[in-house]
Each structure stands twice: as structure tokens, then as C-alpha cells.
Amino acid sequence: MSYVTELSKMVSSFHVPGSGDAGPSVPEFGFSPQIVLYPETVEEISQILSFASRSGIRIFPFAGGTKLFLGNPVDEVGAALSLRRLCRVLFHEPSDMVSTVQCGMEVREFQKAIECENQIFPVDPPLLNTGATVGGLVSSNLCGPMSTRYGTCRELILGVKAVRADGEIINVGGKVVKNVAGYDIPKLMVGSLGTLCVLAEATFRLYPRQHFSRTLVLGFDNHVSCSQAARAILAADIVPTCFEILDENLSSEFGTTTQGAKRTILLRFDSFEEAVVEQIKEVRETTLGETSAFVEMTDEISRDLWAAAREFPFLPGVSFSSKLTLPVTASVEALSDIESSPALSGVDALCLSRPARGVTLVSVSGEDEQAVSAACFLENLADSLGGRIMFSGIRRELREKVRAWGDFGDALSLMKNIKQRFDPRDILPGEKIFDADRG
Amino acid sequence: MMGSQAAKRTGRWKSRIASELVGILGAEAVISAEDELIAYESDGLTGYRVKPVFVVLPSSAEEVSRVVKLCNREKIPFVPRGAGTGLSGGALPNREGIVISLSRMNRILDVDIPNRVVVVEPGVVNISVTDAVSAEGFYYAPDPSSQIVCTIGGNVAENSGGVHCLKYGVTTNHVLGVEMVLPDGAVATFGGMTPENFGYDLLSLVVGSEGLLGIVTKVFLRIIKKPQVVRTLFASFERIEDAGASVSAIISSGVIPAGMEIMDNLSINAVESTVGAGYPRDAGAILLVELDGPGAEVNAQVPAVIGILRENGAVEIKLAADESERQLFWKGRKSAFAAMGKISPGYYVQDGVIPRSSLARVLGEIGDLGKQYGLRVANVFHAGDGNLHPLVLYDPEVEGESEKAEELSGEILRVCVDAGGSITGEHGVGFDKKRFLSLMFxxxxxxxxxxxxxxxxxxxxxxPGKVFPTPRTCVEPGMRKHGSEAPSPKEMGELF
Structure with missing residues (x-):
């Protein structure tokens, strides 16, 4: 019996591509699985992986399929495993502000499900409105502007139910906000791109919805004024939910009201009304003399602006997108380093910094040769500033020269050791993270 | 096997290893005299005592690395130790091993205010980090109650919390990177000056690993701005359940206080008999709520919280008028554990976590268990995050009572786990609670x-011998050892 037949018997729903049957739409994988499986229970996932590990069949787990551009390309696999049928909220105790959700559920749907209790799951990942799922969120750890206040998924995750590559079901972490029993395996899953386990359920800490929200858009004539203001904001007695710095091109792309400004700062405050008003006043006083524009927006008017910031830099049609993780002050200055570099003069580059997180995001479009030079420059820049870099959405023609991951440093050998321990037969494609030719 | 290995540990072996250790560290950094080893027999959980063969006091990562390499060559188990304030026996020595004390690695290496990072050696005392940046308006948030003596290395090992972790998180949320000596002696750095990283999150594994994954030799700590305003509220209740309900209601209203602490009647009276914090002796419970942040925000939160306390049956509500009154409110809470010594000759501190929603039920069950065992249980806890610290009172002079207290403490953990909680919120599993890990996993x-x-x-x-309830090998990943099967040489570390 072929493995496709064996696997198909383990689930109530599957699709064999090329069989003539019109199955559910699947994302453009870049490889050709022989079968796409749609398990409905954790036990079905366990059965699939148990069989796969015994038979050496490689399995590619996915949910929304919205972030396939992350990491290295995957070699051929035997089967793709969709989590889309695991899409329910399993537990929500409002007074504990904790919820457990299946990983195939869309983040947006999960957020809707809990908002009736006046609570929020404070993440705004890219592709939120186009199918980003809870599983993808945890696996990628891609978070948006709200990470300034709430941190990333790493800060919110409390527990996971997952299936190991050998089929064992594990329930690790817990459902309480404080817990130091055993190693923090849930955090190990965050950002692991599905290379260690298949995530079935995740438990998160939630936050209360705030009463009042306002956005500020600050324009600057030059980068010196902007840096000055950014440092003053970082030092001020304020707690912004979001804090982003845009370069001129991106500001124009977003259609901000500060068009023409060399730099734009976006800020959002969420709290009691009087507290928001007071913090806006503080920003105004702190940045006095530096700004060329100071615009206050209601939550409703600023919605599109924040959606644009959330989606950046994962834009279609670019040569690549990159994320630099830097020390806080370096992320404030990185925009100027990038803007003034001759290596980027031949490409269209858009940049955004999220200073409180030490994150700088860049998208680059241009001829291949120039794009490669730009990538080299960015990698060297991250290195020289004491940070690291990740490239994603790399145009096919550039993949030989632009690797998804920069240097992992001392962590690489231990990361490989962990992968080897969790999945000695590489059933869950490790090449997403580990370059085959880097040892 | 164990016997044959032990037989090799002769006097000659000991003097050879001592001489090598002295060669690496110098004679003043190697302790082997019986009377000097006594100080290292236990950590803060003094019920367990084991004398190690050596204690070494390295001064650099390189020295730690050389000692660990020696241990590897000789198959000697080694136990890292900070200030020895841990409450789970995590730094309990191994009788055939070496304790590596990090107390001499106590320098603050860098204070980088613009990047909000302080780089320290592991032996730096927790409060010293805040002291180093306080003048600049910053502080280090995790504040375990032992913060004036406990060290950052120990905090990293235990993923320590404190009274303010509801809002600010625990140690793992404030460590940006570590340099560590891995168990094979190699030196590696994970994370560093950047708030975010890529790849597998090794840092999250190391923080809270209870010294089983290596020895941290440098820590990159995130510091945060001191809040503009801090206001502390005190409320008394007839029933502890109402205090608990207030906690949930406050958070649900959109307010996340910096800390929320509850003490029950027995704790209140113990405190009043010792430090006289001014708590009402007849109250069923008191609740402390600390609010901090931008002035306007805190000023908006105070009346909202007072309203919630009233709605939930608070008998008396006081807002600290100034810093000295605020300190008075906290004085009682901070003295609670020590105060137990005044009302009981012995007490056992437990550390369990429950969902906030089950507070009333769990406290009832703990009370029932106390009656069943004939022992008093005082309750002091970080109410915001459901981290209970029941104090089981007993008389060590009464035969069998300490065993009964320990058994009751274990039963309390079962109640916590049954309620959907955890066997430890901040003290760690260590040696003491390893037998309870299988309640959760x-x-x-x-x-x-x-x-x-x-x-x-x-x-x-x-x-070795910590956290995991039964010895486990790495020969076949995940395999447990059973019965009296002879262990392979690779398992020896578990047996010393």
C-alpha cells in the first residue's frame, strides 16, 4: 500500500493534487506534496506523524499558508498537513484573562471571539486580514506595531499542545500567567517555523481592552530632528502602544498627512481618555521645536495607517524584505545609515524602525545585481551595529546569493542539536532554518 | 558500577583534583576543608543538606570553563551556585561533586542607559542593578523578596518573579542575552543587546533551567524607566473571597496594577504581632494594590479601583498619602514570612499557582486540608497572577509534625494542579519538588x-538530580532508567 493511501486513511478529509478532484485551495508551496491532509483532531496528527517517522515520509505543516515566504525554501515533502480544521477556541476564562485556541484558527477570528468580554489578544501580525492563523503567528513570531507595548508572541504564550515528529502528543507550559515548572518549551516553539513539532493548540495571556485611543503623526524636515525626537519619546514618561519611524518613501507610500517630510513618527496611545490626552501633551512638549507637522487622529481615521504599518515590509513583488534586530539606539539611527548608503542607491528601498523593539524593517525592489548589493550592505550593517538580520520573500533569482538567515552565532550548533533530538529523521523540514551547505 | 566509580574517588584522586583546581583558580579559590564546606551544604531550603567534595570560586568565564572541562574529563558532577537563597534545593550539592560558586563574579560590566541595558556578572546582587541606574531614573523590574541578597545568576536560573511581575513580567521578560559556559566547557553567547532575536529561542530555555543547561557567566539585563507616579491602596475585607473577587474585577476593568497582594487573617495577626503595620486584626483579608505609570493614567485608575473595591465589599480603603505610609503598607507584607516565626516555631513555605478564578475554591480546600492534618496554614500571595505562598505552620519538636507539614504542602500542590495551576510560580522545581513534576506533565x-x-x-x-523526577539518560533520547539496570558510563552523572 502506498504511503499516500496509508495517510489518506488516517484523516476524514484529504486531497490528492493532480487527481482530478477539486480539493480545497492550497497555497503555492513551491514543492509538490503527494497528498494534502486535513486532520480534525490532535490524535489524527499524532497518527500521521507516527506513521511518517516510521516510514521516513517528510511532512510539511501549515495553516493559513500566508507566511511561506519566510525561511529557506523547502525541498520535496511527502505530504502537507493543514491545520485549518482545528479552528476553535477551546477555553476562555474571562476572569483569568487566559484563552486556549486551536492553531488553525485565524488570529482575526480569535480576536473577535474574545472581544465580547472586553478583552484583547494584543497582536497585529502582517497578513492579519488575509488569513494569518494562530499557528503561523507562533511559528513565525512575526508581530506588528503593538509589540512596542505588549511584546511579541513570546511574551504572550503560556502553553502549547503539540505533536512531536515521532507522533507523541505533548502538553507543555500551562494555563496560568506565572509558571516555572520545567523548561519553557512553549517559547522554544515560538519562531521555530514548524521544524520541531506540529502545533495543535496554544494558550495565551490576554489583556483588557483600553477605553480610549489616539494616534499621533509627527513630521520632520530632517533625520537629525527626528532622531532627537525619537530619543526624547523613548525617555519620556509615556507608554505608547505603537511607536514607528518611517522614512520619506514609506511615509509617502502610506499616504500620511506629513507627505514631504523627511521622516515621520507614528505613535498610538490607548488608556483612559485623560491619560491619553496627557501623554499627547507630553509628546507635544517633548518634541517642541523638532517637528514640522503634528497631527492627532482618532482611532477610526488612523485605522488604514496602522494596517499599512502592520503589513510592512512583506509586500508583493519586491526583491526581498528584511528585518534587522538591533540595539534600541541603533534602530533609531539605522534609517539614516540605510538612506545614505551608496549600496542602496540603485534600488527602491522603504524603511521603518520600531525603536522600542530594536527592529528595523526594509523592503528592497530593483535589478537583481543591485538588490544583492543592497542585501550585502544590510547584512553588514546589522553585524556592525551588533544585531542580526533575516531576509524573506526573496525573489527566486536571488536565492543563491541572498540567504534567508544571517549568522546565528554561537546558537547554531545547539539549535542543530535540538533539532536532531526532537526530529532525528528530519520529518518536519529543518531546511526552513538550517542551510544544507552551512554544515 | 556506581560503587566502582565511587571507589576511584580515593584520597589520592581527591588530592590530584584539588591540585588541578588550585592550578586553575589559585589556592584561595578552592575550598575542601570539611568545616568550610558546611556553609555550602544547602541553599535557602535548609532541610536538605549534602556536603560536596570541593567548592570553587572562579573569577572569570575562562576559569569556569576550565573547571567544567576538568569535570567533564573526570566525570565529576558540578552544581552552580549564586547566593544560595533558593527555596527549592536547586543549589543542593552533589556528594561526589564540585560546587561552582559565582559569588566572586560580581561586577557590573556595563551600564548603557540609551540602550536600556545593564551587563552584569552572575554574582551581582539583584538590588545592585537598580542601585546602579536609579540616579538615571531607571530600575530593574524583577524584585524577588530576597532581592537585597539574591544574585542575578540565581534569578536567571529560577526565572525569579516578585511582587511586581503581574505588570512587568518575570526574569525571562528582562533578560536580553547571556554568556554561558556550556556543560562541555565551551563558552557561548545567546542574545545580547537586542530586544529581539532569530532562530530557536535558546535564551528562553536557559532562563528558568535551574542550572541544568550550563553556567551563566554574563547577563544582559533590560532596565526600564521608573514610573512617574506610584500610588498604593490598602483595603480590608471580611471575607477573603471578596478580596479575590476584587482582584479579578480590577484587571477586567482594564487596569493592570503593578502588584496585588493578599494576606489572610492568620498572616495579618502574625504581622501585627511582630511589626505592627496597622492592619486590622479582625479583617478576613487585606488586599494591597499598587498602581504605577504616567501620572494622568494612575490618577485616572485610582478612583476606578476604589470603586471596584467598594463594589466588592471592602470594609476599609486607604490610599497611601505619602511614601512613608506606602512603605508602612508594604512593611507588613514584606515581613509576613519572617513574622510566622513569631507565631510558630517552624513553617514550610509553599509556592503554587492557580487560575485567579479558582481562588476562593482553592483557599477553601487549603483550609480543609489544614483541618484534616491538624495544622494551621497562613496564606500570603501574589493575587494578581494567582501565585500562592501558603505557609504551613508546625512544631519541629513534636514528633512527626514536620513530616506532616511536608505532606500537607504536597497536598496543597495537588490542589493547585487540579485547579489548572502549577507546582511552582517562582521558586523552581529543584530537588524539593521534582517528585511533583509528574503531577503536571x-x-x-x-x-x-x-x-x-x-x-x-x-x-x-x-x-544532576534536580527537576526530573526520575533519572533520565541521553543514550536513547527520552529513555528512562528502570529498576536496578546497570547504568552506562554516560549515565554516571545522574548517580553521584
């Missing part, structure tokens, strides 16, 4: 943790 789950341990420490020499 099944064999596959514990085996999965062992996969991590084996990835770091295949020889099992780094702080």
Missing part, C-alpha cells in the same frame, strides 16, 4: 524536556 512531556537537556548536556553532569 506525563512521561512524554518530561521526556521532551529531557531532549532539551540532552541537547545541552549529554553527559548529565550539570546539576
Amino acid at each position: 506525563n512521561e512524554q512531556e518530561i521526556d521532551t524536556m529531557n531532549l532539551v537537556r540532552c541537547a545541552f548536556d549529554e553527559e548529565g553532569l550539570c546539576n
